[in-house]
Every structure is written in C-alpha cells, then in structure tokens.
Amino acid sequence: MTGLTTVLPFLRGAVLGLKQGVLQRHILPDSLHVVQASFACSRVQSLSLRACSSSNSSGACTLYTEASPRVDWLASRTQIRSYASSADAMSATISSSKVLKELEQALGSPLDTQPQTPQPKPLVIVISGPSGVGKDAVIKRLQEIRSEIHFVVTATTRPKRPGEEEGVDYYFVSKPEFLDLIARNELIEHALVYGDYKGVPKKQVREFMSAGHDVLLRVDIQGAATIKKLLGQDAVFIFLVAESERALVERLVERKTESIDKLVIRVATAREEVKHITDFDYVVVNADGQLERTVSHLCSIIDAEKARVQQRYAQL
C-alpha cells in the first residue's frame, strides 16, 4: 500500500495538470491491465480507477491525458509504469529498513556488519612429486593464473647457467654465504645436490607472507619430508603423480634430458617416492595432455583451504 500512496500524488498531479491542457479521454481495454500486470495488476488497476474515477462494467478503466491520444497515452502509460516501479523499490527500501530498525530494537543491539567468514591467512603450499611428473610445468601455469601466489626462489651455490636470471631461476650465493644461512637456521630445508647446495630461504617466505601472499614451494620428496617435520599441519602438502608409471617414464623420455642410466635411477627413485604419498594432504593426477585440468584442480584445493574454519598458518 505504501507504493500506492507514493504513486497517487503523481497521478493526482497528472490529473490536475490535465486541466490546463486539452483533455483526452481514453478507454483502456482489459489488455492494458494484463500488460501492466507485469509489475502489479491490481495496484495499477486501482490506481487508474482512483486517479481517474471512472471504469466501465467490463473492468476497463478510463484515463485522461493531454492532447495527442496515441503518443501521449503511451508516454503517460510509461510514466505511470516507471513511477509505480520506482515507488515499489522505494517502498521496499523504506519497509525493509523499518523492519531492520524494529528488529534491532527487539534484539537490543545493532545487527553486526562484520564478515562472518574467517579472514583467509597466507598459505604455505608445498608441491612435490617424482622427477618428470610435471612440477615445473604445473607451477608455471599456476603462476600465470594465480599471480598473487609467490613462488619461492631457491638459493643455490651452483654457478649461474647462460639464460638464468638472479632472483627468477635461483638466488646464486657463494658456499660460505650458504653455510652461513645454515648456521643461522635461515633455511626451511636444504640439500647437497651433485656437490652444490640448494635450499629454501625462510626470509623470503616470511616477507611475502607478511605482505599477505600465499607462498609456493617446489621441493623433492626428501625436502617435503623435512618441511613436514618443521611445519606439520601448518602448511598444505600436495603430491603430484602421473596417471601411471609408464606415463611418467614416457614423459621423461620425451623431455630428452636424461641418459638411460639416469632414467633408471629416476624411475627407481620414483618407485620409492610414491610410497610417501600418505604423508601428503592431497594427491593430484597430472595426466598426459591434461595440464589445465591439473592446474584447475590445484586452484580448487587452494580455494578449499581458504574456506577452512581452522586455517593453517605457518610461522617461521
């Protein structure tokens, strides 16, 4: 009824205004009310009747408008419709804010406007899996989609190779510098690989997490086990697998980076590594030709982790 009251002055105004112009009388067929029924059939009908005080026995009503019957009638009809619609919206706002006020009075306190979901905390995501499963390929694509996730760059004592960039591929440090990082307990995990050290600096993780970024670590199974000991349930551990051992080996062969001898070692290692799957929170299959699916699966895991009631939070 509030909408009706709001609209009535307009109609009264319209009828008053008509007195100053050439009055036209239009008999409106029932079909008009069907058209207007899209927002409020009975209301418009009663508005028309009350505003123009005329109706015939078939239920059709009379409306007065200025001059040019057809055009003005259409304009007038549009106006009435838009006035009635905005009046409805206005009355909805008025009534809902009135209800909210009454509710607050009944509750004795204002309704809380703070978010009811837990504030997502920056996440440490550890991705691991056997050699050749596609860790680099998956992470590269994930970074393209989720650029806000910081991929932690490993520190290494290995000399820089042509094309490699400081801070992008690795942080290149001297052996004494690396040993100093170990002594100061500034590495999340480290390993000696073919005579060179490699390790994940804590400082980088701390800095990005305190800036609100999730951080992503790509480590081998041994490294994941070390991080698990350090962070336990505070980080999320994801194990990547191929759809089968054969598929994994085919991928490695196609990569053409390993000799047969090295391939034998990698496959034997992969057989051992896969036994550690139960130490991880999630396992994701990176099936052949399904890189996008794998990455979207990872995104779902990250999103689900953000929706946890008890959020993981790693402090280093």
Ligand SMILES: Nc1ncnc2c1ncn2[C@@H]1O[C@H](COP(=O)(O)OP(=O)(O)OP(=O)(O)O)[C@@H](O)[C@H]1O
């Ligand atoms: N879903 C996939 N389908 C087909 N090929 C893939 C898929 N994922 C990765 N690859 C390809 O498989 C090869 C191995 O991938 P990648 O180098 O990313 O593995 P990795 O796990 O990082 O290996 P490593 O641990 O030895 O560095 C690459 O040539 C890569 O392009």
